[in-house]
Each structure stands twice: as structure tokens, then as C-alpha cells.
Amino acid sequence: DYSWTFGNRVTAVVPISGASWPTTEKGAAIAKDDLAVWAFHNNNDPTVPSWYSVDYVQYINASKPSIKAKLTIFQASGHDAWTKATDPSYKENNQNIYQWMLSHRKPQN
Numbered sequence: 001d002y003s004w005t006f007g008n009r010v011t012a013v014v015p016i017s018g019a020s021w022p023t024t025e026k027g028a029a030i031a032k033d034d035l036a037v038w039a040f041h042n043n044n045d046p047t048v049p050s051w052y053s054v055d056y057v058q059y060i061n062a063s064k065p066s067i068k069a070k071l072t073i074f075q076a077s078g079h080d081a082w083t084k085a086t087d088p089s090y091k092e093n094n095q096n097i098y099q100w101m102l103s104h105r106k107p108q109n
Contacts, residue, residue: 001026007033012101016040016082018056019048027059030069036104037069038097040085044077067104 003013004026013035020026030037037060041053050073060069072092074081088096095103 003035003037004029007035010035011106012036012038012104014038014040014085014097014101015053015056016085017042017045017048017079018053020052020056022052022055022059024059024062027056027061028063031060031063031065034066034106036067036101038072038100039069040072040074040081042074042076042078042081045079045081046077047079 001020003010003015007030015037016039018039018041037057039053039057041048041050043050053071053073057069057071070092072085074084076084084090085097088098090096091099
């Protein structure tokens with residue numbers, strides 16, 4: 001929820017098994033603040049359903065952000081998507097989450 005309320009204060013976020021209830025308004029607020037988002041979730045998460053992350057990313061991208069939100073759904077059960085997501089050896093497009101976060105910058109005013 002910090003991301004859609006105070007998105008202008010941060011550059012990139014990596015929600016993992018995020019429990020925030022997705023709404024179109026929250027997605028639009030994140031898109032408006034040019035916040036880079038890479039969400040991770042396990043598809044069979046019994047604690048927080050993966051559709052939370054799926055819907056969030058769809059709502060953000062529907063608002064035409066300057067940085068398209070990314071989504072990674074691991075084919076796994078359980079709530080622990082963070083072990084794989086935070087492993088520096090896990091990469092997509094040759095970047096782990098740390099490299100991806102550091103690759104984003106807010107425009108200077």
C-alpha cells in the first residue's frame with residue numbers, strides 16, 4: 001500500500017506475495033508516479049492468492065505507465081516466493097531483482 005500512497009518517494013518496488021488488495025485506483029496511482037514494479041508470487045499460494053499480484057500488474061499496466069510493471073509467477077505451492085525471488089542467482093533478462101532495482105532512476109527535477 002505504501003507504493004500507491006507514496007510512490008513519488010521511491011523509484012522501484014518488488015512486492016513478493018503481496019497481500020495488498022488490488023484496485024484500479026491503486027494501480028493508476030502507481031502508474032502515475034512512474035514507479036517501477038516487479039511483482040513475484042507463487043501460483044498456489046494458500047495465504048495470499050496469486051491473482052492479487054496478477055490483478056495489480058494488470059491495473060498498473062492498464063494505466064499506461066512509463067515503465068511497464070513486470071510479473072513473475074513461480075510454479076510452486078506455499079507462501080514463500082521470496083526465497084527464489086531474492087536469490088541473486090535468479091535472473092530474468094540477465095538481471096536479478098537487485099540489478100533491476102538499481103537500473104531505475106527517477107527523473108531529476
